[in-house]
Amino acid sequence: RKFWALARTGQGTTLRGNDQVNGYLLLATSCDGTLATTATPTTVRVVCNNTLTIALDGTTRAIKVPHNTRFDPQAVKKQLGIAVSQWDTFMHRMRTLSERKVQWHEAMGFFMSVVCDVPPNSKLPEVLPNERALRKVQSLYEGGGRGATLESAQGTAWGLLNAVTEYVDHERRARSTEYRMDSAWFGQGAFIKQRALQAALQLAA
Template identity: 85%
Template sequence: MSHLIENMAYVGIMPWHGLGSRLTEKQPLEVWQREAGMNWKIQESPVHFKADKVGALGTIHSFPEQKVLYRSDTKAALSVVSQRYQVVQPREVLEFYRDLTDVSGYELETAGVLKGGRKFWALARTGQSAALKGNDEVNGYLLLATSCDGTLATTATPTTVRVVCNNTLAIALDGTTRAIKVPHSTRFDPQAVKNQLGIAVSQWDGFMYRMRALSERKVQWHEAMGFFMNVLCNTASDSPIPEVIPNERALRRVQYLYEGAGRGATMPSANGTAWGLLNAVTEYVDHERRARSIEYRMDSAWFGQGAIIKQRALSAALQLVA
């Protein structure tokens, strides 16, 4: 397994990224913590540096404005951050779900550690589910992820997974995701996040209403090509990640997926529809977009440029039914 993923665990069918160790269902959080490689703590140490070399050792100075974060098990350094940085422990990510799984019917499906411990997450199914025409099933999930190197705020994201292809998509309405973000400059308050998520998760019906509208919206060939150009080649002037040269390989691939090669592309909900356009992009990002490894693609699809592309695709698709 690549060095990028330290460890991870899952229940049910193998996740879309094809990685991890399988657990039986209804395991306690303590088992998840061990099997997902999250049974360690982030520890802190003051920053020291060597200067004014005298003999073989030199003089050791301190830098009180910064601290080193490191793993309690391997002692491997994770990052250097300011003294104000509020750490969220791997255990806290799993504990976030304890009452949700015990009382609210959530079920953990995957959890793990990326980049040697610099980023970790847990994903739980909420119990929400909907089917588009042709029995195209979409399930609701809640993703909680954080980092200890400043690359990701502690973020709770209502997410959907299309069952036929395991494509993932953050729930978004009116052009904005329903993610709740807690910057590391403030303390992570799980209950406050859950209170905010109560509003976000309740918007499932509104989101799926729009997805049904996409599945009913037939598109012409020129509309499909315009959609893919806009999403993948950043023809929009306000794109957050502009590209000068059109991505011809990506264009050919998403068109191929849309025209029948994609998983679920021939279902009545997706065949020749705006829903099919959206899922051609999400399948490309989640499963096929060029990356150094599957692990890097997963990181991008959830937290990086891949996630931005998927949200751009969602916005473009919703414009077709506006």
């Protein structure tokens, strides 16, 4: 069984259209020792409560303390300081996404790649995998999502990314909200969000 908490770091950035994004540490542990105690720098977009792990160069900055090691508070504090200091760099990239306008074909290519795992410029399969999910993220991007019509998100790479994070965090099919949240932070959902982040950054590069 996992236990988790979100702790505010005090960091925050406002993107165009008063789109507020705040910094948190996602703290997680398990009572049976199966999960190392982790602290993962995370962003929360206020308008929709979408969460996204801060990742630079494709790697997250999670700090892990295995249960079988002696807890060294000074070492962890130092690691946390390094992790939290990545905020400015990460949010600069998110600001770049909010300024990158995307064309319809780019949006479709993004969703096909991230949601359906169909590489760009490849032949469409006869049966499209995850078609229901594709339709949902499209509708979220095209105005159905919370904050989708803000200046920062409407027709931008930031909007593409947030359509996926909202789908994973709030819309994806799961046995319960708890299962969906677990996947969004620690499982397949987290992987999908990171894939969306990398695809969005490639668009804006």
